[in-house]
């Protein structure tokens with residue numbers, strides 16, 4: 001019987017011909033990652049084991065991106081645990097200072113994760129790397145400690161839902177709108193425990209950045225992993241940066257799916273997720289009079305150079321509304337430099353926006369743009385839970401960078417069509 | 420591993436705040452956590468529960484936050500295992516990693532009533548309802564997972580496998 005791409009990656013790592021959904025397996029991990037929030041706990045558990053060394057210093061990625069540059073004493077202590085550990089164990093993929101960026105934008109950009117990999121991270125958005133044709137999922141800190149010791153993780157083989165996305169996107173409609181639409185349709189537990197395989201002519205025409213936006217939010221539908229079949233676009237991306245050889249796996253035509261969902265995007269409008277769930281989505285044409293105090297363009301969902309170019313296109317020659325603090329957060333130093341060289345910073349600064357160093361910052365209510373009671377933000381991030389960006393009585397709406405930029409100009413949620 | 424115990428039955432979507440309310444997360448004392456286990460859904464649970472008892476629930480048990488405190492409070496309160504229709508993904512992992520056996524059984528909370536006496540045979544994958552005198556087959560855990568559960572936690576499991 002045929003297999004899905006996820007089943008094939010898992011069987012390959014087990015050196016077996018097949019795996020069955022529901023089966024428990026123990027597999028070798030290619031990359032394990034943790035950040036400044038999750039790594040300190042994992043490091044403590046690891047140290048309790050009393051081992052001399054980690055399983056492989058080239059397969060561990062430590063990215064202090066959440067509260068850096070160190071926000072306060074507490075976060076400085078957390079980050080220090082990573083720094084000390086990284087030095088002590090000579091962790092190769094440890095990024096700090098001018099090298100650090102948002103983990104899920106940074107690792108693909110550096111070629112650290114490649115197609116065919118199993119990537120396990122103590123961060124729920126680890127599912128992003130499915131865009132490269134890898135199996136990747138988020139776990140807890142104990143799991144990371146265990147992997148750092150043994151190189152192995154236990155997994156339950158997920159069933160797969162296949163999404164067939166067809167049609168041509170309208171001018172101001174992007175990958176973010178596709179994934180918000182899907183989550184709105186199936187709900188925050190619509191893919192609970194399952195693999196979400198994104199296929200169809202719309203997906204195969206998307207660039208890697210857009211595919212990452214889609215896979216990044218698989219967890220927002222409860223998914224275990226999101227994955228896009230690798231193709232020539234993947235190949236070109238990987239060949240420009242890969243650190244290791246990659247393997248392309250693809251689903252068989254007779255692979256078994258728990259469900260197949262077809263979506264026609266020809267008439268899809270920009271989507272807005274209302275507080276306090278990413279599934280609470282509306283078409284932009286149904287959104288009226290939502291005034292804003294802040295706009296955030298950044299994060300592992302939409303902080304790549306492609307996203308900044310779109311925002312710049314909308315903001316060029318315009319001014320952001322005086323009432324809206326507009327934050328632009330390039331996700332990595334390379335993106336930062338590119339944006340600068342391409343003249344995007346001039347556009348942003350002329351428009352009155354603020355440019356932040358690469359960090360998760362306000363995405364999780366960490367620092368660099370926290371909301372006061374009653375304030376409202378539109379963000380290109382992935383979660384709008386209660387209090388996600390600050391005060392429990394503040395509100396977060398989610399959208400694409402184009403809508404975020406247009407809304408910054410208008411002072412309320414608006415379509416780029418209206419600018 | 421085999422356990423026998425009486426059932427405490429709950430519905431769908433029992434969340435981690437009901438299992439262990441956030442107001443108790445300022446302690447990492449396992450006994451203290453156990454004292455408040457299930458408090459917001461069943462106020463007297465920690466007083467009633469006896470060693471070996473079993474929690475039975477519907478869909479999506481353990482949804483919500485990723486706190487490892489939730490399965491810990493259940494385990495330390497004496498519960499031998501949780502049987503549910505389905506579990507939320509991270510709860511599932513955390514439960515296994517801290518050594519709390521959990522079992523997926525379709526329509527568990529329709530098949531099993533509050534107070535039923537249940538016998539669970541993990542090695543052979545059998546759930547026996549001694550009160551109703553019926554037997555259900557479940558997928559047994561593979562050997563390495565049984566070892567993990569038997570050793571008490573993922574960290575213990577790794578410690579012992581590294582020493583051998």
Ligand code: SF4
Pocket residue numbers: 066102103104123125299300301359360363364381382
């Ligand atoms: S940008 Fe936001 S969602 Fe992404 S890793 Fe950072 S905190 Fe998490």
